[in-house]
Amino acid sequence: MRLVRMFSARLILTVLSLGYLSTFSQTRTETELTENWKFRRGNSENAYKKDFDDSKWQTVNVPHDWAIAGPFDKEIDKQVVAITQNSETKPTEKTGRTGSLPYIGEAWYLTKFRVPATKQNQKVLLVFDGAMSEAQVFINGQQVGHNNYGYSYFFFDITSKVTAGEFNSLAVKLSNRPKSSRWYPGAGLYRNVHLIVKDENSIEQWGVSVTTPLVTGQLAKINVKTRFSGKGLRLITTLFDNSGNKVTADTSVASFGNEFDQNLAVSMPHRWSPETPYLYTAVTELYQGNQLKDVTKTKFGIREISYKPGTGFRLNGVTRKFKGVCLHHDLGPLGTAINVAALKRQLLILKDMGCDAIRSSHNMPSPEQLELCDELGFMFLAESFDEWAKPKVENGYHLFFDSDAEKDVVNLVRATRNHPCIVMWSAGNEVPDQFGAEGVKRAKWLQEIFHREDPTRPVTVGMDQVKATMQSGFGALLDVPGLNYRTHLYEDAYKAFPQGFILGSETASTVSSRGVYKFPVVFAKDKQYDDLQCSSYDMECCNWSNLPDDDFVLQDDKSWVIGEFVWTGFDYLGEPTPYDDYWPSRSSYFGICDLAGLPKDRYYLYRSRWNKESPTLHLLPHWNWQGREGQTTPVFVYTSYNSAELFLNGKSLGVQKKNNSSPQNRYRLMWMDVKYEPGTLKVVAYDSTGKAAAEEKIVTAGKPYRIVLEADRKTINADGKDLSFVTVSVVDKNGNRCPTADQYLKFSVTGPGKYLAACNGDATSLVPFNASGMKLFSGKLVVLLESTKQAGAMKLSVSGSSLKSSSLTISSK
Ligand code: GAL
DSSP states (O other): OEEOSOOOHHHHHHHHHTTOHHHHTTSOEEEEOOSOEEEEESOOTTTTSTTOOOTTSEEEOSSOOTTTTOOOOTTTTOEEEOOGGGTOOSOEEEOSTTOSSSOOEEEEEEEEEEOOSSOSSEEEEEEESOOBSSEEEEETTEEEEEEOOTTOOEEEEOGGGOOTTSEEEEEEEEEEOTTOOSSOOOOBSOSOEEEEEEESSEEEEEEEEEEEEEEOSSEEEEEEEEEEESSSEEEEEEEEOTTSOEEEEEEEOOOBTTEEEEEEEEESOOBOOSSSOOOEEEEEEEEETTEEEEEEEEEEOBOOEEEETTTEEEETTEEOOEEEEEEOSOOGGGTTSOOHHHHHHHHHHHHHHTOOEEEETTSOOOHHHHHHHHHHTOEEEEEOOSOSSSOSSTTSGGGTHHHHHHHHHHHHHHHHTTOTTEEEEEEEESOGGGSSHHHHHHHHHHHHHHHHHOTTSOEEEEESOHHHHHHHSHHHHSSEEEEESOGGGHHHHHHHSSSSOEEEEEEEOBOOOTTOOOSSOOOEESOOOTTSOOOTTSOEEOTTOOOHHHHHHHHHHOTTEEEEEEEOSBOOBSOOTTOTTSTTOOBOSOOSBOTTSOBOHHHHHHHHHHOOSSOOEEEESOSOOTTOTTSBOOEEEEESSSEEEEEETTEEEEEEEOOTTSHHHHHOEEETTOBOOSSEEEEEEEOTTSOEEEEEEEEOOOSOOEEEEEESOSEEOSSSOOEEEEEEEEEOTTSOBOTTOOOEEEEEEESSOEEEEEEOOOTTOOSOTTOSEEEOBTTEEEEEEEOOSSOEEEEEEEEOTTSBOEEEEEEEO
16 A cells, blocks of 8 residues: 655645644545555456455556456457448458457456544545446445446445454456457556545545636636535635745635635736646645644646637637647556556657647546646646447447446546646547437537536537538537548538637548558558558558648648647557458557557657757658669658758759648658668758758668667666666667667566566567567567666666677666
8 A cells, every 4th residue: 555645745844834733644544555456357256255365366556457468369359340430331350459458358356455443533435547347346345336437537435334443355346348449448457546534524525626717927816616524614725836835825614505615816827838837736624623624735727728719729818729649548568557657758759749739539538647747738638438329339338328427527527627738528539429319419418517517628529420410510519629530521610610610639540550661652541561561651541531741731721720639649459450350450550659659750740840849850761671772762751841852872862842732742851753772861951041950861771780778767766666668679780770670589687677568569469568578670669667666776688699689777766
């Protein structure tokens, strides 16, 4: 067990100076139940009972994904279906649709916890950030409740079931059905479980709501609503700036029912934005007489959002367009088990691309991801469902929609509403309910639940049936009409819908495999190759989707388009389009980065538009084309500069300038007729005055000679959770990267630390992520090292036959 959400040192000092240390310890404790869980797959009849003997069960830490270790198996969740969302009409055999990992079936998680015997009138809550799925929760042998949707937040008041001063047993049964998802959903207690012990006179779970109804450069009005249980209580709310200095405070005695409603003024507020992610903290203290009964701490940001015709989306009074990506919840080789280091790495990679927004497709985000987005500066579109009452998959959310949808939305909003990063809710993604009058009613009903729970943010739905939603009124009733793809219908939708703006809620769905290039280089839809890879010339997409450049045109030319969320930032497990019918494809090709988090070429195309801080100059393909001598091998440059000159072995191949002759010519520099010869390919970019501003080159590499290791972080925390991601590549004798190397490498770790997993980004690899060796894919792979609780230096060694091995030391503190 680990105590979390402790007050910062400075806040504790503030508490001390207010002279209530003695009572402080009497208030709530919040514990993450992370260690010493017992786990078993399958149904275990008596596992819920208090004294069940679990001594032979596996010991695991939570968050935990029981399926990620594999093995991959073609038969898992094999489906003979027509994916109607992909315009298919005939059923075919689909393998890999949910990742081919063993997520289906039942499993139990058991643990024990104590609640203090000393406290009088305590209230005990058990809070889940998500549990995959159909959770049934038992305390000391008695069921306390259940929750169906694997992504939703939920909690139970277990006060009457626990015995103070003794160990209490907690058992969670989870069941995952086949054909219940369109991607890898993961399996297990993959998010945190919290035990909260507090006084019965206390602030309600998710009971604090902080909003900023008035924001100017000089003044902000901070509204804090606090719901509580108990009588004769007094509330003190104190605001602190991001250095822990007190800004202001307010005391309330009179409540409105069981809610305090306070307004506090902050002068000269620091406004939150992706560029200035400034956070304040509201500390709310509940007193009965002089006795402190409860304290909570809420981080919040001061920011103003508006969505209006003419000015589009505005943050703090400034119109901007979302430079966003959609993300599924899996973390590649880690599966779905939440890990802060892995989430942070993803966000830092996206930040460097210039991305400023995330859409949690197609479900509730984790609290950890939202906290990171608050801190690092990303706007967030928090989604809820991929299905309403009409099915996409046989056992999808439609089974629970009628009974659970309201509760699931309420919990999402209440659990996450104080995050300044969230600037919009999404009630659904491409729900089949877009057709028909019932669907319109459902859209209205859901949107009103969001509005009731949070009047400050608008609601969207990602719509793919744009024509149907234009006719039925579905699109017109939404706060923000979101279009998925359908670039050809943006104009019509803008004219038909009353809102005065359109959001690209899902864009592009271009497919590529990192470092793989196919010839001839031509635009193609649903293109398939024998090796089950896609070309990284970024000219291939699906029959419903498009190339990035088509979105760029809309974003740049239509003032009423308020931004885009690209499908997707990272590859994810499952949905291996365009190889849905081909084994062994088991993960996506849509990512701007691959499953290991390594940028594909497309990363630099987006970076060249989105990152305004540092220039981009990127050359593709690689230049190791033995056997293609004399053949046409086009060269593309993704750059923030307007023009550039290409040189092959010192000879100029001419200057290219971005121009409006086609979307590709507008955003890429392309030399289509280059004849391959080995050597050095160099690009020189010119600034607006025609002066050479930057250059890049690629050299034909010789034989792989030496292994190279590069860590994203060389020092990590000795907390048993932190990770270092080590990129492994090989170079020739002269230090040139070998872009096609595919050697099998072995990994070993000594010292205090653990080898956790590896991933090479190959969507067809069936090697389990935790295997102790793996082949390079397009010359690279990533090894994940985990700290233990013991500080020290761990050493990773990587070797491969006829290669000079390498080692790297990572320290943990
Ligand atoms: C969209 C859908 C996504 C994903 C994507 C692939 O229609 O919303 O979940 O399936 O297509 O292009």
